Amino acid sequence: MKRQISEQDKKLVQEQQRNQNGSLSCFISGEIIDLINDEIEYDHILPYAKQGDTDLANIRIVKKIYNRRKSDQSLYEVRDNLKLEQLFIEKKNKIKLQDIFKLKDIEQKSLIFTKKEHSIVIDDGVDKKEFYLLFDNILEVEYFYGRIPVKWLENDDQEGLQPRVIDYKRLISLRNHLKFHPQLAPSIARLIDRKFKLFDGQHKLAAQVLNNNTEVDIKVYVSPDDTEKAKKLFDDLMITNLEAHSKHKQIPFYTSTLLDRLSVIYKEMLDEFTAKKAVGQHSEENFIKFLVAEKQQNKKDAKEMLKSAIMDNAIELSALRPFIAEASKDAAYPLSIDLLKKTIFSNTLYLEPSSANFKAVNDYRDTELENFKELAQLLVQHGYLNSWVQNRGKELTDLELKSRRIWHKGAVSTWSPYLESILGMAFNFMTHDERKKLLYRDLMTSDQKERIKACLERLFNHPLWDEPKGEIDSLLVSSTKQNELFDRKGLTEIYVLTGQSK
Secondary structure, eight states: OOOOOOHHHHHHHHHHHBOTTSOBBOTTTOOBOOTTTSOEEEEESSOGGGTOOOOGGGEEEEEHHHHTTOTTOOHHHHHHHHHHHHHHHHTTTOOOHHHHHHHTTOOOOOOEEEEOSSEEEEEOSSOEEEEEOEEETTTTEEEEEEEEEGGGEEEOOGGGSSOOOOOHHHHHHHHHHHTTSOOOSOEEEEEETTEEEEEEOHHHHHHHHHTTOSEEEEEEEEOOSSHHHHHHHHHHHHHHHHHHHHTSSSOOOOHHHHHHHHHHHHHHHHHHHHHHSOGGGOBHHHHHHHHHHHSOOOHHHHHHHHHHHHHHHHHHTSTTGGGBOSSSSOTTSSBOHHHHHHTTGGGTSOOSOOOSBTTSTTOOHHHHHHHHHHHHHHHHHHTTGGGOOOOOSSOOOHHHHHHHHHTSHHHHHHHTHHHHHHHHHHHTOOSHHHHHHTTOSSOOOHHHHHHHHHHHHHHHTSGGGGSOSSHHHHHHHOTTTHHHHHHHHTOOHHHHHHSOOO
């Protein structure tokens, strides 16, 4: 078996690969090839290392830039990987199951189903399957297991029962694993409105789709026809799914979607609370008691639900929103929900249940949001957040480097506690209760805003951020060195508040 091909063979490969209009496309990317100016390679579809024959039928022309990633993969695999990467870039990593279906040209089929005494028959006009029904005594609904055609499935997007986006690295890892190993646990779906809606196991299913499998193992809950019972099943599955991913192993929900979905349930239960209880009892504090006493919620979980709603609203209404990753970790964004929760939120928002009656004069939740909007706008403007760019190995401008330093995780963790003192100075906190409630107060005045602005200008225009590359960049990465670095360089809390050194 020979590995190299002759110049004459190359010409034959060119001719067999030409399009009807005479152009020549890269086998991997589909881009038009300029034989004079483009760097190209003639490579094996099935790799030579895997006994791929150097027969012209196994040779294709590819652009060198795309062929460098080949390793021992076939050209088909390299092409599929490139398409997947391009999809994630195009969608800014916000990929869900339907995007993978579209990538693989899978169209969902309309279904009809017929229930018998102990089974259910599903039919799409071409394929027909019958499944034995079981009964779940906790959820009080029927369910079944089976090999379900991929064309019958779709993502469960009803108020985000499946809110997670797909993580690229996990998807690739699962795809490669499932090429040679069985799927041990099924994905989970609901059968409702003649549709299979998948709400758990999205990564596994997407991986199987990428491996060109046409059927997958699924556990399916049959949603009742009764509206109230169907809603109860949805609520029970929502809570169970959230708890499974936030507390119990597996891959946790991305923090932002967990907060968002918790707030959906929070709002539903809040409606029930306000309908049941007298107006004089309508407070966050009493709502937490209601969740514990009548909804069998753990007190810690109930309080977390409240925090989630507060933070979710703060995010959606603030200038920080475009800079926050959907995923907890995403190199394309400077901020994550997890980082905000540990830093900026904890030093600006009142995250405990208030005893004030809803909409009373001392209920400041709405004005807290307005105050946070003002603060967030100042952080974006004076923190050079609009100059932040993803570090892709290219040379950064001085302003881009400054922005990346300011919003480095280690830096934010170090300067964010200053915010509590900045607010204390701006609002003249006198009591412990005032210090605890932070932005939970009347709308900030122009004078108070100017005080905050002056502090942020000192914080973000300190010479530390403009130092030459070197020490500062290495120390920002070390979680144990940031406080020492800030103190040594003079970027202290006293300096930010007063402009004076220690």
